Amino acid sequence: MPSANPSKKKSIITHLRTRTEAQHNRIPGLRKVPYQAVAIVLVLVLVNAGVWVGVGIVLVSLCTSLCLSFSPSLSVHNSGSLYY
16 A cells, blocks of 8 residues: 655646646747746736636626616506507
8 A cells, every 4th residue: 555655745736837847848939938937927828718707607697687678678658558
């Protein structure tokens, strides 16, 4: 049975970092840009995409209310005449 020594186990973040650093070093044009700068830009892109997904969900839910509020409905005036 394997021992549960935490020092031997790599965390997911450490594993992802080593893999992305290896990929960064393989691409010739990207090697000129520091790895930390690329990582910061990627984090910003992912956060921005997440924000836009959230905005899209809110806008879709608001669109149904908007469509219902502007759709013509049959109403009765005080005078009793029907209008659209």
